Amino acid sequence: MLVSPVLTTSTAFGAFSVYRGVPAELTSGNAESFLQHLDGPTAFVLDGGLEKTRLVSCLVHGNEPSGLKAVARAFKGNPYSHHANMIYFVGNVRAAKAGLQPFSHRLLDNMGLSGPARDMNRIWAGHVPGGAQALVDSLLGVVHQFSMEACLDLHNTSGANPHFAVTLPDCIGSELIAGQLAPRVMKLSLESGLIGAMNMYCPSLVLECGKMGMKSADQIALRSLTHFLNDSLSLESRDITRYQVSAEVYIKKGLTMDFLGDTLEENHLSLSPQLEDLNFSALGQAVRIGRIDGDGSNGLPFVLSDHQAARQYFDWDDYGYIWLRPGYTLAMATLHQDNIRNSCLFYVLESQEANFGVPWSAA
Numbered sequence: 001m002l003v004s005p006v007l008t009t010s011t012a013f014g015a016f017s018v019y020r021g022v023p024a025e026l027t028s029g030n031a032e033s034f035l036q037h038l039d040g041p042t043a044f045v046l047d048g049g050l051e052k053t054r055l056v057s058c059l060v061h062g063n064e065p066s067g068l069k070a071v072a073r074a075f076k077g078n079p080y081s082h083h084a085n086m087i088y089f090v091g092n093v094r095a096a097k098a099g100l101q102p103f104s105h106r107l108l109d110n111m112g113l114s115g116p117a118r119d120m121n122r123i124w125a126g127h128v129p130g131g132a133q134a135l136v137d138s139l140l141g142v143v144h145q146f147s148m149e150a151c152l153d154l155h156n157t158s159g160a161n162p163h164f165a166v167t168l169p170d171c172i173g174s175e176l177i178a179g180q181l182a183p184r185v186m187k188l189s190l191e192s193g194l195i196g197a198m199n200m201y202c203p204s205l206v207l208e209c210g211k212m213g214m215k216s217a218d219q220i221a222l223r224s225l226t227h228f229l230n231d232s233l234s235l236e237s238r239d240i241t242r243y244q245v246s247a248e249v250y251i252k253k254g255l256t257m258d259f260l261g262d263t264l265e266e267n268h269l270s271l272s273p274q275l276e277d278l279n280f281s282a283l284g285q286a287v288r289i290g291r292i293d294g295d296g297s298n299g300l301p302f303v304l305s306d307h308q309a310a311r312q313y314f315d316w317d318d319y320g321y322i323w324l325r326p327g328y329t330l331a332m333a334t335l336h337q338d339n340i341r342n343s344c345l346f347y348v349l350e351s352q353e354a355n356f357g358v359p360w361s362a363a
């Protein structure tokens, strides 16, 4: 056990603890040992008496370890900043510790929560069950004591993606900081995410560091955290590609699916095994993304957020092949069935620039 926290609150995600400074047990640099010392969501307040304060969060999704690895490394070295007081928030510790292997659960089902509130990144707009709201109120209670300058929320994707930042639309301050950390910025109206709440206090962004488990993603998280600690976060504009989310795409209930790309069975969707390669790819022409039984006229396999028409983004030919229309690309497409069930299948993006920016390869 660590030295006593200055504050403990019971929440649906376990006891939320707040520490002042860094307990000595957490300075080994090893993320798994760091995790074993924690019991629930935890905040560390490093108050250097400075005017501004920055917040770094990680592990809001328990299976996205790159952020925690970077924080563990910072705690071994120097987790303070010359520019600002620091608050570190380690989110869904219980999910991260569950199972035989750490970092294998995005969220847990058995928290007395149902629906989206189980996901720690879907609770921050309020009106959630009491045990989840207790975490929102407690963390924001800590944040509220400081004059906030910026918030960086570190995540991984379950499929292969280049690293990219996510900000709320129409937030130029967040976009300028995002541009210092990633060459691609995706605008997403995720008010129920942690950055939705933090944006009330300061420019806030998610950094999707790349696919979970990949060394390159861990390196990007560490490099970005180091920059976030040591840089003055000057608001000069950088050369970035901006994407707006046109649609959030889910698979219709009752369909089975595979990633063979070419199977034909009733009520079955067969998606391309190369789906992840389409993430942020430059797409000047229609691209085949899978196949369903029939020509799509008897019901489309996708459900879109906000009641948009799937036909706007997808086309079906007589053989049942599904095409993504030209001018659109994908983000966060994954072959990971659990994540598809717990989140969406992928996002459809439109670039706000004339071209699609720097090509990249998932290889």
Ligand SMILES: [Zn+2]
Residues within 6 Å of the ligand: 060, 061, 064, 155, 156
């Ligand atoms: Zn995440």
